[in-house]
Amino acid sequence: MKILSTFYVLLLIISTTAFAITFTDVTKKAGVEVPMGDRWASLFADFNNDGILDIFVSGWPTTLLFMNNGDGTFTEMAQKAGVLFTGGLGADPGDYDNDS
Numbered sequence: 329m330k331i332l333s334t335f336y337v338l339l340l341i342i343s344t345t346a347f348a349i350t351f352t353d354v355t356k357k358a359g360v361e362v363p364m365g366d367r368w369a370s371l372f373a374d375f376n377n378d379g380i381l382d383i384f385v386s387g388w389p390t391t392l393l394f395m396n397n398g399d400g401t402f403t404e405m406a407q408k409a410g411v412l413f414t415g416g417l418g419a420d421p422g423d424y425d426n427d428s
């Protein structure tokens with residue numbers, strides 16, 4: 329049993345050092361900065377049916393809809409898309425006109 333425990337500890341050490349994952353914050357560069365406030369839900373879906381995922385964020389003080397430009401950047405379009413409202417507490421996807 330001691331040999332097996334030692335093996336698992338060595339495996340854990342090797343896997344955490346050999347496969348270290350790092351992340352880079354690109355929210356500002358990509359145009360998806362979310363202003364301070366309470367954010368309750370985020371939803372990733374293809375809202376404009378162009379084949380790439382967009383981002384919807386609900387919360388306080390307002391909702392946000394980031395349309396994917398296809399080049400690693402997003403444009404906030406909630407007001408133009410008619411989904412700008414105050415105090416959203418959640419998000420749930422649905423295709424109300426069955427066009428996908």
